[in-house]
Amino acid sequence: MLMFLSLIETEEERALCERLYYDNRAAMFAIAKTYLRNDQDAEDVVHTVFCELADRSIGKLVSRTDEECRRFLFIATKYRAINLIKKNSRVVSLDAAGMEAGNGALEYTDEAFIERLYAKALYQKVVDAIKRMMPEEGELLWMRFGLELETAEIAGTLNEKPATITKRLQRAKKKLVSLLDAEGGAA
DSSP: OHHHHHTOOSHHHHHHHHHHHHHHHHHHHHHHHHHHOOHHHHHHHHHHHHHHIIIIIHHHHTTSOHHHHHHHHHHHHHHHHHHHHHHHHTOOOTTTTTOOSSOOSOOOOHHHHHHHHHHTTOHHHHHHHHHHSOHHHHHHHIIIIISOOOHHHHHHHHTOOHHHHHHHHHHHHHHHHHHHHHTTSOO
8 A cells, every 4th residue: 555655746646545445445356356266366456456546547536526436446447357367368359459340431539529529418318328338438438538537547547558548449439429320410
């Protein structure tokens, strides 16, 4: 715990990190162990998530609710565990192999994407559409736009390359726009 706290600059951020650690480490361990089925690996995942949190993301969580912070930690734990499984089994994902499924020409910048969604006051429709998406896609959108984390922060938290997160976010944005368009040109 002291190592995490030594990475943090302000007292407010240290207090938040400490509270998150003591309130959520057991649940995070349970999530990691569900995937990894190994106590040591699960403990390593929880430790790594808190190191990344302290090093990169804690400042973005200070103004967030406890539920949002908890969700962030659980998502990060899940992805770290999955990535460890991939690493240990030498399975290469499509993103890691540089392959693309459905290489469409339509790409949205973050600013254009947000303007398009908010311009028509689609908040509830967007939330409903995200709920229908695969969890991995919705979780990435939530981290990027709900928590306002930068791509590099998400990549560090999930132990992915920034280019991989960028591509996954592009795909998730395209899918969300398609879902909204299918509801009658909502986006």
